[in-house]
Amino acid sequence: MEQEITTRVTPISAPSEMTAMREQCKDALDRRKTTFRVCAGTACIAGGSLDVYEELKNQIKQRGIDVDVELLFEGGETEAGASKSGCHGFCQMGPLVRIEPQGTFYNKVKVDDVPNIISATLEDQGVVEELLFENQDGSRAATEKEVPFYAGQKRIVLGGCGTINPEDIRNYFAVDGYQALAKCLQDMTPEDVVEEMKKSGLRGRGGGGFPAGRKWESAAKATGRPKYIICNADEGDPGAFMDRSLIEGNPQSVIEGMIISAYGVGAKYGVVYVRAEYPLAVTRLFLALDQAREYGLLGENIMGSGFDFDIEVFQGAGAFVCGESSALRASIEGLPGEPTAKYDHATDKGLWEKPTVLNNVETFANVPIIINQGADWYASMGTENSKGTKVFSLVGNIVNTGLIEVEMGTTLRKIIFDIGGGIPDGKPFKAVQTGGPSGGCLPADKLDMPVDFDQLKEVGSMMGSGGMIVMDEGACVVNVAKYFIEFCNDESCGKCISCRDGSAALLNILERICEGEGREEDLETMEDLCHCIDDASMCGLGTSLPNPVLSTLHYFRDEYLAHIKDKNCPAKVCKPLFTYEVITDNCKKCGLCFRNCPSDAVIWKKKEVAEIIQDKCVKCGICKEVCKFDAVE
Amino acid sequence: MVTFTLNGKELEVKEGTTLLEVARDEGINIPTLCYHEEMSSYGACRLCLVEVIKRGWPSIQPACLYPAQNGIEVNTDTERVRKSRKILLELYLARSPDSQAIIDLAKEYGVRDTRFKLKESERSDCILCGLCVRACAEISKRHAISFAHRGSKRAIQTPFEELADVCVGCQACAFVCPTGVIKIEEAD
Secondary structure, rough: OOOOOOOOEEEEEOHHHHHHHHHHHHHHHHHHHEEEEEOHHHHHHHOOHHEEEEEHHHHHHHOOOOOOHHHHHHHOOOOHHHHHEOOOOOOHOOOOOEEEEEOOOEEOOOOOHHHHHHHHHHHHOOOOHHHHEEOOOOEEEEEEHOOOOHHOOOOOOOOOOOOOOOOOOHHHOOOOHHHHHHHHHHHOOOHHHHHHHHHHHEEEEOOOOOOOHHHHOOOHOOOOOOOEEEEEOOOOOOOHHHHHHHHOOOOOHHHHHHHHHHHHHHOOOOEEEOOOOOHHHHHHHHHHHHHHHHHOOOOOHHHOOOOOOOHHHHEEEEOHHHHHHHHHHHOOOOOOOOOOOOOHHHHHOOHHHHOOEEHHHHHHHHHHHHHHOOOHHHHHHHHHEEEEEEEEEEEEOOOOOEEEEEEEEHHHHHHHHHOOOOOOHHHHEEEEOHHHHHOOEEEEHHHEEEEEEEHHHHHHOOOOOOOOEEOOOOOOHHHHHHEEEEHHHHHOOOOOOOHHHHHHHHHHHHHHHOOOOOOOHHHHHHHHHHHHHHHHHHOHHHOOOOOOHHHHHHHHHHHHHHHOOOOOOOOOOOHOOOOOOOOOOOOOOOOOHHHHHHOEEEEEEOOOOOOEEOOOOOOOOOOHHHHHOEEEE | EEEEOOEEEEEEEOOOOOOHHHHOOOOOOOOOOOOOOOOOOOOOOOEEEOEEEOOOOOEEOOOOOOEOOOOOEEOOHHHHHHHHHHHHHHHHHHHHOOOOHHHHHHHHOOOOOOOEEEEEEEEOOOOOOOOOHHHHHHHOOOOOEEEEEHHOOOOOOOHHOOOOOOOOOOOOOHHHHOOOOOOOOOOO
């Protein structure tokens, strides 16, 4: 691993030692005068950020500066160094580099930019203007705070993501890491911890929204032994990467949350159930657990308090349904990942029939913050029944793709237009799918709705884990519904006929509508089937899979009818249901469409208006895209 | 003992008794395809769904799994139940259009035709009720067959689709199969 801790580690032997540990780590890191903080989240790595990181390190070294982190912890100081961090959130503009302590924020950084960045920072105390974020009016934002994407956010849970090195626990210590656990072990009884969680109003961030404190209270009261804490990191919604980014960016906060939960309910064992498809998250999680153990924060006699707790990692084998609690438990127990009907609460009979607290990654990451800052402070944020903040992944037709965190109750408009920067190319907004495949598709007139658990439910969608897929007018809602039903049909475990064959039958109807063979009675048939699937299926996957269909039928019924009655796909997505034609008046006879058509469907001669031969047209839309005069519709 | 009402009648039964067991004792007809009283309940066919009102909150539950609880109100024949059950039977007809057992059962509940269509690869006389799997595991204790794959690809298989060497040819699987899809062949 890159940042192995080579200094000899003295385990923490009393909670009171944590204050000194924080100061020691803070001082050490402060002795590095300038830090080049490179985003090493999955998206920035894919964009080449690790090469940027290596180059920064090399060039700093070439200046005769010692970049070894251990030097700092041995009391030395250094002029500059490069450090990796988790996701900064602004994935659209990656790779990202921030200069600390100045806060200078560079985006789309390439290896070739490194010499300029280094000389500007270390020699001239200046900035590389062209790497700063460019506002719409052409002005430049020097720091993150000045970038509109960050200005509208409240990054509390994501606070450590993008600011600390997730591969070195001492970075977490320096930002109050494990102070919350020390406070619990030193000043709070397990009952106090549960009470504090209840007071905070924190609701489970995995989708269900069950109050975490009440869950912990039930598990604390349960008589079975041993008790288990499970962290659900089986994030599988298309377009969602909140949990992955949190584990990649600040794994210790999740671990600390789990330890505090274990202390509160009296659990001895913990499991993180994480997707094997998240290799970076898995690697950093293992590293974080090892480091926590080295410092005596996991295992026997944590911080010398007599409290024992350890965490194992269980990697899921790729089934979406294993994010469902009973299927997840079955999977850990070595059974097929299939939901079972449970009429006992998991807090009484969960994993191995023992009392179990199962919370999501983001839920656990909230815990240390609540303990540190107090339940009252936490409960002062958000809406009446949804407290605190929520992390969302913003994807789809949106200018600023990325990972954001906002106070509960923030409107969709603020999220999509202020933070997300709106729709690319100024196209009109059409819909937003919240809550992943189980959520709903909301139209423009819901944009001013404050986002919280209850409001989303009321309008036929759900919070889910926090994926937000934004669609412009080029998205066909029938096709979107088809996509999500196909996903659910593929990911259904296949146990209940309603979910397995019900989704297949729904898909069949949707496919027919997209092919221009829809019938008017199909809409009622789908509604009937959707209500049956909801009523008759065993687990949440089945009961919520009709949501994309029901919500689009509710808000976009006209678009379904256009497909069925007019044989027209207004968004020009369903190929049998639209044609491309040349608008004679607009055509400037340039022949660009002719030259770019991949299927020889355009007839054109010099000084003549182009014509599209429908029999040959494959409806790829290239002619429309290349035309500079809006002459293809 | 727990006390609850079933179709308006107050009953007292042993804790842990399922709603299906109570209903059958009371002579109430609830259709099932994946239930067998000698084996554990699985809850896959969904036909036994009933309406359960608990603390004023109505929900649809499978009777074969749901345990009778104090104070609940159970109705086995509400409009919502009948409607969902009919749609399930339509799904069964779409899945197994040639199975006489399915055609007969659907007819019993007034379903003669289906509005749904499944692809050829999704149709089968095997309704994946899992009775054969449980018979093999719980009665014969051989574990020669199980479920494989998921979603519409789900199927009953022997390990690696090869002849299972643990199979003793007891035919329990064929005996419990509600659609008669399991055929027994004499080995040479």
